[in-house]
Structures are given as structure tokens and as C-alpha cells.
Amino acid sequence: MKNLPATILHRKSPRRRPAPRRGFTLWIVAAVLAMSAVGSWWWWTRDDGSKRDANIVLHEVVREDFKLDVTERGEIESAGVTDVVSEVKSKNTPGVSIIKIIPEGTVVKQGDWLVELDASAFKEERNTQQILVNTAQALVVQSQNVYETALIAKAEYIDGTYVKERQTIESTVFVAEENLNRAKEYYEFSKKLAAKGYVNQLQLEADGFAVDKTMKELDAANTSLKVLDDYTRAKMVKQLESDIIIAKAKWESDKKSMELELEKLAEIDLQISRCNIVAPKEGTVTYAHNRENWGGEEFIVKEGAVIRERQAIIRLPDPSSMRAELNVNESLIQHIRSGLPATISPVGMGDMKLRGSVISVNQYAEPGGWRKANVKEYKALVSIDNP
DSSP states (O other), rough: OOOOHHHHHHHHSOOOOOOOHHHHHHHHHHHHHHHHHHHHHHHHHHHOOOOOOTOOOOOOOOOOOOOOOOOEEEEEETTTTTEEOOOOOOOSSSEEEEEEEEEEEEEOTTEEEEEEEOOOOHHHHHHHHHHHHHHHHHHHHHHHHHHHHHHHHHHHHIIHHHHHHHHHHHHHHHHHHHHHHHHHHHHHHHHHHHHHSSSOOHHHHHHHHHHHHHHHHHHHHHHHHIIIIIIIIHHHHHHHHHHEEEEEEHHHHHHHHHHHHHHHHHHHHHHHHHHHEOOOOOOEEHHHSSOTTSSSBOOOOOTOOEOOTTEEEEEEEOSSSEEEEEEEEETTGGGGOTTTTEOOTTTTTTTTTEEEEEEEEEOOOOOOOOOGGTOEEEEEEEEEEEE
């Protein structure tokens, strides 16, 4: 019984722990890293004539100008392109429709037919206008006859009616003078007879009354002659001259009206003739599509399309002079100026590169649709030196 506690005490006595090895491990790791660093330095600094890794890109640092390349998409076009536009005027309509058009890509010569526009409305208008022209011409003939009649009436009065009336009055004056002379002779003879008692007083008074009567008739004839010369002739001449002036003014007015109607008819004939468009020069037909219409709507040249006045329908490019037209974003436009060299890479032509230079840059932004309301672009033209 006394030996058990001793055994227990022996078992519970503390064991001796081994010495810690943590510091020794750190020293080993540090030695390995140092050896790796020394080996790497020796590897890079050794000069054994062998070539370095070809995948490493090396460049000598020098001071040079910074090269900024501006890349934009555009279209190649002819610098000497001739636009064939519609010269047909549209009255209260959006335009005229294309009836027929030559196929795109056709090579044409000067004077060859290109486009036929709808002229039906002008033909109907021409029929109406022709009636107005005929009516105006009839009025001109009528007013001309009235004017010529007025001239004849004046000459007729001065050389005919007036002379006749004056001669009639002069005849009356002559008769009145003759009657007055006879009445005076009868009265003098009656006075002699009355003195001898052969003629009573009543007969004497009657002869005296005859003298007074013929004298008044002579005065009336002379007054009529004076009125005719001083007033009637002047009044009739003025009235006839007024008729001439009015008739002439009416004739001139009718002639002007007829000229206006003829001008309208000629204008309609001109519009009808402009509905058939011919080539102003030789070239290859290219349709003048407009895919950048304001509002996002595209215009495609085809039969049935409505063409407004002065709108291009066909373009005839000159292949000997080409250029590129492109739109440059407002953030890059400050780096573009005339004379800068340019390289043009046509799409679909492989690795073809064309040399050129900037011709001009617009000072104002191009109009944009609702899709690009906040984006400003400036048009630039680039010449192609070796088309």
C-alpha cells in the first residue's frame, strides 16, 4: 500500500521537452533565397556570346515626335463629279415622280437620255393655259380694232364731220345774210311806198319785222359757227383723243396680258421638256442616293420615287480625279488641317494603300438626325494622289 503513491508520483512528474527548431528553418529559407538571387544575377550578367530570348522586346529610349493617327470611315468619290439634277418646278406638290430611269453603271455620252419624269400634270395645265392664251389673243385683236377705230373716228370728225357741219352753218349764214339784204331792200322800198300812200302802216311794220327776223337768223348762224369752231370742235377732239388713249391703254394691257399668258405657256412647255433629262457630258451613271437625310429617312433613286426641284438624281463621276469624303468627330477635328498627309485603305481591296492629303475641312458641323443629336461631325475632303 505504501508503494502506490510513489508510482503515481513518478508518472506525474514533468517530461523534458525538445529544444525549438523554428529559428533554424528561417535561416535555411533565407540562405536558399540568397543563393537564388546570386544565381539569377550571375545568369543575366554573364557574357558567354549566346543569344538572348527572342521573345523579349527591347527598344532604346530616345526623344521623338508623337505620331497621332486619326482613322475615320468615308466614301471615295470623283472630285470632278457632275450632278444631274431635276429642274422641274413643283407647284403645291412635294415633287414629280420618276417614270423611267437608265440603269446604274451605264456608260453614256453627251446628249444621251437619262431620266423621264412624270409630265401628266403639266400637260393638263398646258391645255387650260392654251385656252387662256386664245382668249387673250382675241381680246388683243378686239382692243386693237377699237384703238384703230378711235383713230379713224378722230380723223373722220376733223376732216369730215366737222368740215361738213361748218359748211352747213356757213351756208346758213350765207342764206341769212342774203335774206337780210333782201329784207332790208323790201323795207326801204316799203317805206318809200308808204310815204306815197301805196303801202299801209301794217305792211310797213311787217317788212320791218322781216328785217329783224333775218338779222336774228344771221346772228344765230354766226353763233353756231363760233360755237362749232371754239367749243364743239375742241370738245369732240378731246373726247375722241380720250377714246384713243383709253383704247390704246386697253390694247397695251391686253397685249401684256397675252404676253404673260404666252410666257406661262412657254414655261409649261419648258417644264414638260425638262421632264426628259439627257446627259450633260459623258460618264458612268451613278444613282444619287441620299442615306443621310435629316430625320433618319433615306432616299433611294428608283422608278416611282418623288424628286423635288434641284435635287440630284444621277451623278456622272470623272474617274481621272478621285477623292475621299469623310466625317471627323468633333473630338479629333482639332488635329486635322489642310495639307496633312493621308493614307486611304479601300474596303475589299486587300492591303491596297493609296496616298493622299487633306484638301479642306469644313468650319461648321454637318447637320445630324435625331439619332446623332448630341454628336457633332465635320466633313473633310482628302485627295487621292495615285488613284
